[in-house]
Amino acid sequence: MTALVTPTLHLLTYRPEPMVTWWAALLGVEQPDPPRARVTTLSALTLTVLIERSDIALDYHREACGVTWIAVGLHDATASLTVTHRLAVIGSHPHRATLHPGYTRLWYLDPNGADVALDIAIDMAGATPAAATGDDPLFPDEVDPADVLAQLRERASR
Known part of the structure; x- marks a missing residue:
């Protein structure tokens, strides 16, 4: 076994x-x-x-180490909200959020500067990506991290 x-x-x-x-x-x-x-x-x-x-x-440099990001999957809104709250308590906040089919990715930087993505099992259907508003044509799947956190709080309170 x-x-x-x-x-x-x-x-x-x-x-x-x-x-x-x-x-x-x-x-x-x-x-x-x-x-x-x-x-x-x-x-x-x-x-x-x-x-x-x-x-x-040294500080993290993706060109030197060959790792572009680390993803951690979270299973539900309550677990996701718990993790984002623990990170906020120590002063860490998401610097971006991206939409993906069936989930949303919140991006953080660890103290070495590595991108760490929290894959959250919520679909932000109806969210307005930055490209649609003309805010960011280079990254069409970007949304405001504050909108994702608000959606998490709403879903966790259900």
């Missing part, structure tokens, strides 16, 4: 404390106080994040 393996994300950073705080908030797990080890492990049911301290690591 083979055990299920939780996906693991291994991140290298020269500022482990804010990275541990941010990822612990996203995952909704306790963080060590303060993280002292070279590698800190944060484990949730669906994802394990290893944050490794490095004295030579």
